[in-house]
Amino acid sequence: MESYSSAGSVSEEAIMAIRTVVSLGLEKCMAEKYRSKLRDAERAALRACVWVALGLAGLMLAMFLMASLGLWYGGQLLADSTEEAMKLLTAPINLADPTTWPKPQFTGGTAITVFFVILIGAFSLGQIIPNITALLKANTAAMDLESVIQRRSAIDPLASGGLTDVKLDGDIEFKNVSFAYPTRPERHIFKNLNLRIPAGKCVALVGGSGCGKSTILQLLQRVYDCEKGSVTIGGVPIENINVRTLRRQMGVVSQEPRLFSATVKQNIELGSPTPVTMEQVIEAAKQANADGFITRFPDGYDTDCGAYGGQLSGGQKQRIAIARALIRRPNILIFDEATSALDTQSERVVQEALDSLVKTTKATTLIVAHRLSTIQNADLIVVLEPSATHGATVVQQGTHEQLMRDTKGLYYHMVASQIVPKIDGDDDDSAVQETIPAPHEPEPADGAAVPTLQERRMSTDFV
Template sequence: MFILLGVISLVVSPGRTYFFSIAGCKLIKRVRSMCFEKVVNMEISWFDEPEHSSGAIGARLSADAATVRGLVGDALSLIVQNAATAIAGLVIAFSANWILAFVILVLLPLVGLNGYIQLKFMKGFSADAKMMYEEASQVANDAVGSIRTVASFCAEEKVIQLYKQKCEGPIKTGIRQGLISGIGFGFSFFFLFTVYATSFYAGARLVDAGKTTFTEVFKVFFALTMMAIGISQSSSFAPDSAKAKGATASIFEILDRNSKIDPSDESGTTLESVKGEIELRHVSFKYPTRPDIQIFRDLCLAIHSGKTVALVGESGCGKSTVISLLQRFYDPDSGHITLDGIEIQKLKLRWLRQQMGLVSQEPVLFNETIKANIAYGKEGNATESEIIEAAELANAHKFISSLQQGYETVVGERGVQLSGGQKQRVAIARAIVKAPKILLLDEATSALDAESERVVQDALDRVMVNRTTVVVAHRLSTIQNADVIAVVKNGVIAEKGKHETLLNIQDGIYASLVALHMTAAS
């Protein structure tokens, strides 16, 4: 019988591990892909919260799914095995002698109770450790992502010390976790040997009374001992199950949350042709993370089709916020924003963003080829001719062609292999390839030197033709030819008009900004 059991185990055990491993790997893939899909469709204000920083999200996508998989894989397979052992043990024990089996069975919940208490203690510790590791992950993510800044300020020791500090908390938690787990193991074995002692004592009394035989006592003893060992082993998974419970809660927190501004939402209308008439009517807005600071109070602005509107004003007055509101990164607290007379909230979000091309102050390039970075701009696949045409319009084709690998050149993380002007021109090409009706330029040349600025500005001037354009600028020299210049101050449009008109306003805000700019330039 034991040889037969050995042969069955030789076949069943590898199969059990194999199939549960496949289930675990499929689960980890599904959890990560579902969570990532949910994360990228969250509204922008969700990412403004500290607990949803890039490091924390990365740690959650990586660690949480792996923790759940750990429990579903090896741990779950062993739990299934132990459950089968427990059922077989009970059947054998009760068929041999139900009185002795019942006596021993009364004591077995002690082992289960010990595992349950362990699980409750571990739950709090694993949640604390998880949060601490996410903080440490954020420090590492920031340091590696900005390694040039860290190196230039010789701040390596600072970030190392900060990382070590963030890792100290989990060490203390781990020590406490180890102590509780160790005490739990001790009690598991204490209860196990208590069951042994009671089995022999009760068996001896029953044999003495003539109610059972020596053979039956050992049948019951071995059957229930194997069952007790299985239960005792299962209690050792208390730390893993506590972590998995916390990880599962973290996963479902993401999966169950509905994005307030969801780009994957297919509802909403689309327009057959877009003129590019934009109007902001009585818009009030505060950032969700800074509810005490009023950005706009009663902002009104009309942007006509095919015209260029420039937004100027002091730093922090809300110029870039206008662009965020137009792209529906945020919704205004009150007031209306319309495109061709229709409120943008009623339009299909993905379609709305496809009508707009954004070129920001700090262009973000992905660690791929220049060709792939430009193609990102178009939904679906951009053809090679479209990519080259966009690059030519952006004054980028010449410098790309001069590179050894041309359009197949990998730009490096955040585009580090390219200069500021080159990155900006690739970003402009990416915006052009989607053929946007509306162009949004958020201080597109402010971070460039004079030569790069001239080349990039030339590219922008070509792109802006026959497009509704909103320009945010610090350098007033770049917006003098705009159709309308709007001055933002104290949450409203304080002045608007052409460059010459605004200069002639006595004690005007724009005139004082130009004077200040001229003084700084000289």
């Protein structure tokens, strides 16, 4: 069963990434990987076939032995009956003496009947063996399924316990939080992390890869629970809040949002835990800057998105996902790399929708971004720095302007490393370029060459 499961995972992975497989010429590699996963199953099947063959041979042997025995014994009975019948022809019959009455004789028809009864009975027993094999396989699968059913989730989204009448409109605080993923318990992402996110503000989380930006969002959604410390909203620990209540008041837009095989209207409606009107759907789409392109579709809001939203472009899917998050009127909005997978033009359109949304919404907004040009308007920027020994820590906090004044700070060097020279009137990074103050160049001491700003930018480890 495990071999078939592993092989199925390989085939699914290859099919889902078929374009990548073809572009890299990995067809033979994936086919060989699939075959290698099936070899264990093949060896197990061959061993099973040997035992099945032996069992079938034994069954056929027993069946023919019983048939032979039946024929021999039937012949003996038939011969004895013939001898008895000959005696009856000469023996007198006394009606008063039952012992002299004729006895039922064993005939050839009876012998044939008994023979076929034995033969069909043995054949029927042979039909049980495949069913027993199927039953054993079903029992193995049922045991695996039963273990999944009986497993108790540490965070049950269907549990009825916890606070259900709480409103998530207060400050979010991480107090002395320590956390490591269950699959890598030896590597702590955080050790004694402290972070306060003001209510109703737009807060951006930035930092190098592996600094725990997305982990903070997962802890806030209770995808995981922290090992030590606490996460509170308005002073209430999130462990005390009903999981469904907690998540219903959050709107999440991920890097690669998944749309369902349904219409645009139905996909947006899925974001609301309660029934919504068409007017509310349109209003959410307008807030997400999606109403314009939706109304240009021939079927408008009844346009089918296709499997995984395959009929739409990346920017269109992202804006529909934003509308889906907004229609639930969340108190906390989460954007996890919402524009990083888009091209420049789509990113600009989605970013305009986000900027407009941040200005108009009263929700607490959390943004994780690698492209720092997208979070300049945030009320607070939190800079995280990873550490293999002490876990990620907050090294800087402030607005974009405040952080850019510190030319030795991590944020300044991260922004500087993302600047590209303007070519042919390209002004994509002009907003960032204008915010970088020209640092004071010290005089060289003892004739030593002072590295230029460009050289310092190139020496940074952050991308």
